[in-house]
Amino acid sequence: MALQAAAFWILAAVAVVSAFSVVAARNPVRSVMWLICAFFTSAGLFVLIGAEFLAMLLVVVYVGAVAVLFLFVVMMLDVDFVELNQGFLQYMPFGALVSLILLTELVLVGSTFVFADPDAAGRAAFSAAGPTNAEAIGAVLYDQYIYYFQAAGIVLLIAMIGAIVLTLRHKPGVRRQDVGKQVARRPKDGVELIDVKPGSGI
Amino acid sequence: MDVATLTASLQLAAPEVMLAVGAMALLMFGVFAGDRAAMLVNAAATLLVLAAGAAALFYVPADGGEAFSGSFVVDPLATYAKVLIAAMAAAALVLSSTYLQNEKLAKCEYPVLVVLAVLGMMMMVSSRDLIALYIGIELQSLALYVLAAFNRDSLRASEAGLKYFVLGALSSGLLLYGASLIYGFAGSTQFTEIAIASGEPSIGLIFGLVFLLSGLAFKISAAPFHMWTPDVYEGAPTPVTALFAAAPKLAAIVLIARTLFEPFPVLSDEWRQVLMAISALSMGVGAFGALAQTNIKRLMAYSSIANMGFALVPLCAGTLKGVEGMLIYMTIYVVTTTGIFACILAMRRREGMVEEISDLAGLSKTHPGLATALTVLLFSIAGVPPLAGFFGKLYAFIPAIEAGLYWLAVFGFLMTVVAAFYYLRLIKLIWFDEAEQPLIAAPREANLIAAGSALVVFPILILPFAAGPGLELISYAAGSLF
Numbered sequence: 001m002a003l004q005a006a007a008f009w010i011l012a013a014v015a016v017v018s019a020f021s022v023v024a025a026r027n028p029v030r031s032v033m034w035l036i037c038a039f040f041t042s043a044g045l046f047v048l049i050g051a052e053f054l055a056m057l058l059v060v061v062y063v064g065a066v067a068v069l070f071l072f073v074v075m076m077l078d079v080d081f082v083e084l085n086q087g088f089l090q091y092m093p094f095g096a097l098v099s100l101i102l103l104t105e106l107v108l109v110g111s112t113f114v115f116a117d118p119d120a121a122g123r124a125a126f127s128a129a130g131p132t133n134a135e136a137i138g139a140v141l142y143d144q145y146i147y148y149f150q151a152a153g154i155v156l157l158i159a160m161i162g163a164i165v166l167t168l169r170h171k172p173g174v175r176r177q178d179v180g181k182q183v184a185r186r187p188k189d190g191v192e193l194i195d196v197k198p199g200s201g202i
Numbered sequence: 203m204d205v206a207t208l209t210a211s212l213q214l215a216a217p218e219v220m221l222a223v224g225a226m227a228l229l230m231f232g233v234f235a236g237d238r239a240a241m242l243v244n245a246a247a248t249l250l251v252l253a254a255g256a257a258a259l260f261y262v263p264a265d266g267g268e269a270f271s272g273s274f275v276v277d278p279l280a281t282y283a284k285v286l287i288a289a290m291a292a293a294a295l296v297l298s299s300t301y302l303q304n305e306k307l308a309k310c311e312y313p314v315l316v317v318l319a320v321l322g323m324m325m326m327v328s329s330r331d332l333i334a335l336y337i338g339i340e341l342q343s344l345a346l347y348v349l350a351a352f353n354r355d356s357l358r359a360s361e362a363g364l365k366y367f368v369l370g371a372l373s374s375g376l377l378l379y380g381a382s383l384i385y386g387f388a389g390s391t392q393f394t395e396i397a398i399a400s401g402e403p404s405i406g407l408i409f410g411l412v413f414l415l416s417g418l419a420f421k422i423s424a425a426p427f428h429m430w431t432p433d434v435y436e437g438a439p440t441p442v443t444a445l446f447a448a449a450p451k452l453a454a455i456v457l458i459a460r461t462l463f464e465p466f467p468v469l470s471d472e473w474r475q476v477l478m479a480i481s482a483l484s485m486g487v488g489a490f491g492a493l494a495q496t497n498i499k500r501l502m503a504y505s506s507i508a509n510m511g512f513a514l515v516p517l518c519a520g521t522l523k524g525v526e527g528m529l530i531y532m533t534i535y536v537v538t539t540t541g542i543f544a545c546i547l548a549m550r551r552r553e554g555m556v557e558e559i560s561d562l563a564g565l566s567k568t569h570p571g572l573a574t575a576l577t578v579l580l581f582s583i584a585g586v587p588p589l590a591g592f593f594g595k596l597y598a599f600i601p602a603i604e605a606g607l608y609w610l611a612v613f614g615f616l617m618t619v620v621a622a623f624y625y626l627r628l629i630k631l632i633w634f635d636e637a638e639q640p641l642i643a644a645p646r647e648a649n650l651i652a653a654g655s656a657l658v659v660f661p662i663l664i665l666p667f668a669a670g671p672g673l674e675l676i677s678y679a680a681g682s683l684f
Binding site: 143144145146147148150151152154155157158159161162164165166167 | 273347
């Protein structure tokens, strides 16, 4: 129990510090790195409360896909972040309002959980004895909802085909790698031995 | 779900499984064979779609049933719609071959996307669950968005694709909002459960139903959700427009019928009012909007809006005969419109396709066969007796009159008269005007499909079938909703 408590406090502290640093960091690349750190520590917190499936999702989806995408955008697009931050004070009240609303929601949700009847169904979401999260979700997803799952897969396939059909262009000037051609190439095709006379150059 | 249930489910969904697996196989073949094999893939896709239609008819157990925990249903209505969808999509694929080659659009992805769109339509007509309904619609729409923008170097096609996509996303939002309200107030997404829960209708359920209907009305391009139709019809490549005009409309309207009659029989008074408004508006917008059009594809867009209005008239009755009338009307409409688009695809000059109405002038002198077929089709869609379109309108208006909706029937009749004006204007151009510059020979498959659908709507051939077994078949199909 003590170990768990220690792990919780360490993870929670790191999560709060990195979340704050996401906003505070001046360099956007560092901002994204802090974000990844926040995701990882939150995943650790999920593991601590027994939601290992959510932890896996967080790492795979948010760290693996979303954060990397952010990183791509930040590093590949020439966005002037100094200029973006110019209107900070101007938009500050509005941002504070949104934050306040979010905070209120969090407090409301949290208080319903804390003050609820301990035997209510909503509080008994996790039981250590039953199947694990991943098993329970898998049993529903691949069994009862197999039709939707497969159909959603085909929707994604169409999106992929569509993206390629509408955007991929084969430019005539681009040279592509041809492994067969590379392997078939012999030294005598590519290397030429020239007997250079001293003092005359090639 | 044990192995036996899964096998039974897969057997019921055999056409869909065939299409999905076939589309992936064709995609792999196309990727490796390159665009040179596009026409081969096109032919294979046509066969695949036809085979799926045949599987729906012959392989799937005749008594049907539910699959995948009740979210997928096979009944006579679904089977009827699937066969018709497969036939129309196959016709659209056949029609596209010459066009794609001439316009340098022959890519392997085209037929694959059409197959996937057909898969979505078949899932739509079989859905008995709000989630299945939504996934089916998205599957179909996403493929159609890409097809609309398939000619990506053309500004108009890109505009059509983007417009269709953005407005389609908006309609999906409406639909999902409605679905979430229905789920919230009924406690289930399954139609059978909703039907039980809607025993004492709450205002929230009605609210959700209206939103759901708005989202679905967008898919059949019924007014006031029709804004996208003319631009998308005009901008998309013509064979894609031919596909848009027939199969997706049928799938969506069958879905509307199922979504109204199965879960909401108790709310029939409420949804009938919404349908009446949509139907009357569509007939009006379609009839008057088409009057000023000079582009034949835009004209057909308004014509399809008006025709969706006519097809909704019998549904407003909320009776078995109403569903029958809708099916009869839609069957005749999809055949006729596919034939007309075959004629539009035949409108070629040496320098490329032409789409102006005036380009049809003098068609009777240069292409007498095509002119005759187009005339028959136009008379039919205008509702001139003794052609099939007249009987379609007859069966569409009778249930409404029986249900006491005289004003709707009279309004529909008046709009038919208005719409007849622009169909007759086309016929006048074809037979009585002189051609400035004649069209070149039509592609063979366009001639064949135009002639075929003209024969189908020609009463001498269709009446003996339609009067007996055809009507019985349709009323058997419609009966599965009651």
